[in-house]
Amino acid sequence: MALHDAQLVHQECSSCPIRHRAVCARCETDELERLEQIKYYRSYQAGQTVIWSGDRMDYVASVVTGIATLTQTMEDGRRQMVGLLLPSDFVGRPGRDNAAYDVTATTDLVMCCFRKKPFEDLMLRTPHIGQRLLEMTLDELDAAREWMLLLGRKTAREKIASLIAIIARRDATLKLRAAKGQITFDLPLTREEMADYLGLTLETVSRQISALRRDGVIHLEGKRHVTIPDFDRLIEEAGDDSDGGMVS
Amino acid sequence: MALHDAQLVHQECSSCPIRHRAVCARCETDELERLEQIKYYRSYQAGQTVIWSGDRMDYVASVVTGIATLTQTMEDGRRQMVGLLLPSDFVGRPGRDNAAYDVTATTDLVMCCFRKKPFEDLMLRTPHIGQRLLEMTLDELDAAREWMLLLGRKTAREKIASLIAIIARRDATLKLRAAKGQITFDLPLTREEMADYLGLTLETVSRQISALRRDGVIHLEGKRHVTIPDFDRLIEEAGDDSDGGMVS
């Protein structure tokens, strides 16, 4: 009976293409049931590697709780983060057998997994899942392109301001808070992870965070907890022309 | 009658989701016919702007011949290319009314367009088109992530070598040439466009191209025509660990 309870699915796995189906009036319950049958959960501790680039990956998944990163590494050790996965984000690619990036849990992490083959079969039979996946992939592509502008053209200070704004926004939408007034949250990344996100060194990250604090753009309590007194000011520092990144 | 002739469609529009359908044994000809009914062509001259970021865009399209770019610009004029569209690439996003990027024709350009609404309707009725689009979008996302590594972590010399390798590969797959032996092609971009692609200035691009030529990694005839005597050497200079970008 629980299988047909959309609300339950929603809570367990607020993320996946499932959820879309669960709340979609057009969907027949038997498809939902099939999805329930092929899904399972995996947990990781903060710092654990979920999968290495090139390894066989026979499932696709979406993040339920916690944060994971996608990174690429060059032979000499230079690292670039290419994806930051928050709850509801999707990992893995239907139609590919090996992981293309290193996936790492930066906090404790729970993922909702689907073995790839049955998932693909289900996609063929259930267009809505594919459509939802297309939508999500297009959103990710937009995010990647915003990220490219940041990496290619922004100064260190602008990069830091942009990252803080991005995290503030995603955090706000996750928590369904109205994003006005005093915004306050914890940075989910170490300085080094931020550096890998931004294409900087951790020393530069640290210096620029200190500078933004000195200039009153952000307030810091401890190393992680950030308060933003004036969000518009932060956006200005980030150099964004567009509203960039507001979820549509 | 021409409407049902897959070969004709293939030649006109080697690109679009259409082609996939046209050669797909599972497709019924009436769907192909519907696609034919809603498509039309647009031409642009080299240098012309196809559409400005933010403008209304009531169609989706794919490149038939020529090359187009997607770019983002900051208020102070800093520019970053975020997409390079060769024949068969897709532009526009189902479910979005306004362009997110500036689209510019860098050579004479022909695009095959579909008015958005009928295209979306067709997608709903024809899962294969959506699946093909998902596949293409996932490929683009992978390319964007490779690009992010380049922007964030590669040196100027590595960036130039990478770009030349990317163009050489895409050129080779377009022409269906075996990619071994002497590789030779024309750069489709000016030095400034390359700079916008790579997050550099045009002077740095020019200097690094000169350096690669001095070192025998590439040969140049005129400003545009490149010959690569040893592709593996070029890849080595690009600093790629993976085979990155070989079409699957």
Place this chain on the structure above:
DNA sequence: CGTCCTGTTTGATCTGCATCAATGATGAAT
């Protein structure tokens, strides 16, 4: 044939960020 225009190359100098190095803060283990 010269003039203009656009794209390119090359040189000289400057600067933002990387690199190298030391010190500080926090929390867990003994």
Place this chain on the structure above:
DNA sequence: ATTCATCATTGATGCAGATCAAACAGGACG
């Protein structure tokens, strides 16, 4: 309480690539 480990901050110095500036190459057009 002391040690150790991890993460962060701050300082000193160097260098890759930006910036400023000049000259060059090739094509279009009078």
